[in-house]
Structure formats: C-alpha cells, structure tokens
Amino acid sequence: MQKGVTKISSTELGRRMGTTASQIRQDLNCFGGFGQQGYGYNVVLLHDKIGSILGLDVAKNAVMIGAGNLGHALGANMDMKPLGFNLVRIFDINPKIVGQTIGNVEVFHIDTLDEFAKSVNIDVAILTLPKAATSPMIEKLDGLGVKAIWNFSNEDIEVPGMIVENVHLSDSLMTLSYRVADSKKPEE
Amino acid sequence: MQKGVTKISSTELGRRMGTTASQIRQDLNCFGGFGQQGYGYNVVLLHDKIGSILGLDVAKNAVMIGAGNLGHALGANMDMKPLGFNLVRIFDINPKIVGQTIGNVEVFHIDTLDEFAKSVNIDVAILTLPKAATSPMIEKLDGLGVKAIWNFSNEDIEVPGMIVENVHLSDSLMTLSYRVADSKKPEE
Numbered sequence: 506m507q508k509g510v511t512k513i514s515s516t517e518l519g520r521r522m523g524t525t526a527s528q529i530r531q532d533l534n535c536f537g538g539f540g541q542q543g544y545g546y547n548v549v550l551l552h553d554k555i556g557s558i559l560g561l562d563v564a565k566n567a568v569m570i571g572a573g574n575l576g577h578a579l580g581a582n583m584d585m586k587p588l589g590f591n592l593v594r595i596f597d598i599n600p601k602i603v604g605q606t607i608g609n610v611e612v613f614h615i616d617t618l619d620e621f622a623k624s625v626n627i628d629v630a631i632l633t634l635p636k637a638a639t640s641p642m643i644e645k646l647d648g649l650g651v652k653a654i655w656n657f658s659n660e661d662i663e664v665p666g667m668i669v670e671n672v673h674l675s676d677s678l679m680t681l682s683y684r685v686a687d688s689k690k691p692e693e
Numbered sequence: 694m695q696k697g698v699t700k701i702s703s704t705e706l707g708r709r710m711g712t713t714a715s716q717i718r719q720d721l722n723c724f725g726g727f728g729q730q731g732y733g734y735n736v737v738l739l740h741d742k743i744g745s746i747l748g749l750d751v752a753k754n755a756v757m758i759g760a761g762n763l764g765h766a767l768g769a770n771m772d773m774k775p776l777g778f779n780l781v782r783i784f785d786i787n788p789k790i791v792g793q794t795i796g797n798v799e800v801f802h803i804d805t806l807d808e809f810a811k812s813v814n815i816d817v818a819i820l821t822l823p824k825a826a827t828s829p830m831i832e833k834l835d836g837l838g839v840k841a842i843w844n845f846s847n848e849d850i851e852v853p854g855m856i857v858e859n860v861h862l863s864d865s866l867m868t869l870s871y872r873v874a875d876s877k878k879p880e881e
Contacts, residue, residue: 558871559870559871559874560870560871560873560874560875560877561867563870563873563874565873565874573766574765575762575766578761578763578766582847583862585866588863588867588870589870589874628873628877629869652876653869653872653873653876655865655866655869659770668869668872668873668876670866670868670872672862674767677858678778678843679747679749681841681858682751682753684841684858685751685753685816685817685840685841686748688856689751
C-alpha cells in the first residue's frame with residue numbers, strides 16, 4: 506500500500522512473504538476471503554480487513570507502568586495510535602520522574618493508579634518494570650480489573666483469566682544468532 | 694530444564710507448545726532427531742542441541758550503536774552472553790554519554806568506530822538509533838565489513854549481502870490487540 510500497489514495476486518503476496526499462493530488463499534478464507542478470482546486482492550481493502558481482524562479498529566485504553574529507560578524509549582518512539590491503543594497515562598514510583606512528559610503523556614505517581622482505574626477503563630497495562638516488580642504489579646492490576654498486559658519483563662508470565670503478551674527480544678536475537686553462525690560455516 | 698524435568702515425550706512437548714507430537718518429531722528430525730523411541734527426549738541434551746542449531750555456542754562479537762534510552766535499557770538489562778553474543782563496545786555521538794558505562798561496557802565516541810573495527814572483528818552491530826540515522830549507519834558498517842545487524846529502528850531494512858534482523862514490537866502489540874478485541878466481543 507505504501508508503495509502505491511493497488512492490487513496484488515495471492516502468488517505475488519506468497520512470494521513476498523515466503524509462502525505459497527494456496528496458503529495465502531487458505532488463510533484469508535478462514536476470515537471470509539477478500540479476493541476475486543482473476544483479479545487478486547484490492548490492497549487497501551485487504552489492509553483494512555486484516556486491521557479489522559486484528560482489532561486495530563477497536564479503541565483500547567492503555568497505561569504504561571515504569572518510566573525508566575525502556576518506558577522512555579517506548580513512550581517517546583512508538584506510535585501506538587495506528588494500532589488502536591490510546592496511551593492515557595504513565596506511572597512511576599520515582600519522584601524525580603513523576604511530572605515529566607514522555608511523548609505528550611504525563612507521568613503520575615504509582616500511588617494514584619487505584620484512583621485513576623476507578624475513573625477510566627484501562628484495557629491494557631504496558632509493564633516496563635524491573636523483573637522483581639512485575640509479578641506484584643500484575644496481581645495489583647488484576648485486582649483493579651485490568652485484564653490485559655504487554656509484558657516487557659523478559660520473563661514469561663501466565664495469569665489465569667488475564668491476557669498476557671510477553672515480548673521476547675531473545676527470540677529475535679536467537680534468529681540473528683542462527684543466521685550469523687550459519688554464515689560463518691565454511692562452504693561445503 | 695529449569696523446572697528439573699529430565700526427560701520429556703514429544704506428546705508432552707507438543708502439548709506445552711500448542712502443536713502436535715508428530716510435528717515436534719518431524720521438525721527435530723530435520724536436524725537429525727535426538728529422541729529415543731519409548732523414552733522421549735533427554736531435556737538437557739535437547740536444550741544443548743537446539744542451542745547448537747541456533748549457533749548459540751558460536752562466539753559472536755557485538756557492538757551497540759546508540760546509547761539513548763533504548764540502548765541503556767538493552768545494555769543494562771539484556772544478558773546476551775547465554776546466546777553467545779559478547780558486547781564489546783558501545784558507541785554514541787553525544788559527548789555527555791561518551792565515557793559512561795552501561796552494564797560494564799564503556800561508551801565510546803562514534804568517531805572511534807572505524808579504528809576499532811580495524812582491530813576487532815565485529816560480527817554484529819546492534820542499532821538503537823533514531824530512524825533517520827539508521828540507514829547511513831548501515832552503509833558505514835557495510836563499508837567496515839560488518840555483515841549482521843540487529844535493527845531496532847522500527848523500520849524494515851533489507852541490505853543485499855547483509856544479515857538484518859528487524860525487531861518488530863508492533864507485531865507483538867498487534868497480537869495483543871487481536872486478543873483484547875476478541876475478548877471485548879459480546880458472547881455469541
């Protein structure tokens with residue numbers, strides 16, 4: 506879409522994504538199928554449909570807890586709006602950080618979280634906290650009725666009844682390791 | 694392994710990973726197969742073999758370029774050693790940051806990169822730079838013979854002849870979006 510392509514075949518989509526045309530058609534047919542035989546896919550329509558499947562068109566209130574280096578990096582650089590996430594507030598425990606603004610969002614003291622959660626429906630909490638602080642915070646959030654977590658604590662967390670999406674930077678680094686090690690092998 | 698499990702069946706592995714026993718066996722057989730019929734897999738052996746497939750046992754020198762918030766967060770919190778990455782030096786352009794130490798690694802001025810690359814073989818550059826600075830840096834690194842990039846610029850970069858692993862935090866956020874939106878749907 507960004508490249509001005511207006512229609513695309515399943516063959517071409519498959520080629521770009523390293524899979525087959527039939528896999529593309531089969532997968533998209535699970536959601537109804539949006540292609541036309543002999544035409545392919547309308548790129549803008551396909552983009553919108555996939556966005557809708559992913560729920561990007563559903564508005565979701567998010568708070569970030571932890572405004573250290575990672576919180577700053579995410580808050581200042583990641584535009585979550587196109588994915589439907591509205592970052593409404595950032596919380597931290599450090600009085601030196603409270604009152605700062607990160608990407609237009611103010612940092613409040615963590616002690617004000619309970620009060621805030623009573624007035625605003627929080628769909629997602631983004632946890633950019635030290636590992637040791639993460640589990641107690643998840644329990645607290647569970648008590649406040651927050652049901653989804655984007656977890657950066659570098660530790661897989663599973664909580665019954667909560668949606669937890671764990672970020673795995675090490676998966677990406679292991680993929681890189683594989684490719685680098687493979688390239689270092691002597692040619693056979 | 695962390696839980697003290699010493700052997701595991703392909704059925705149990707499949708259950709934990711959300712796939713089938715036959716898929717597990719089929720995938721591992723691509724690399725020779727390490728299980729024994731009627732016994733299953735020796736967990737420590739399997740862990741080591743998979744690490745070896747991923748090249749984690751191959752030592753790889755890494756430098757990080759960009760010691761802003763993200764560079765600080767990664768350098769201070771991510772232990773790359775178990776994956777075979779040795780972070781040997783961090784570079785930045787900001788004189789206020791140069792001379793600092795992040796997770797035991799000193800930050801040097803970016804102007805010293807060329808000289809450093811002559812004396813040490815750099816396998817991987819971790820780019821935690823603003824988007825606009827990323828492409829010129831990749832060209833520079835290409836000229837210095839660095840052939841692999843872990844790219845945090847939030848933009849997919851492809852360079853012929855270079856291994857580029859792009860980190861996609863938005864993929865993880867879209868997965869979360871899907872799960873949250875799905876949970877908000879009225880029950881049918």
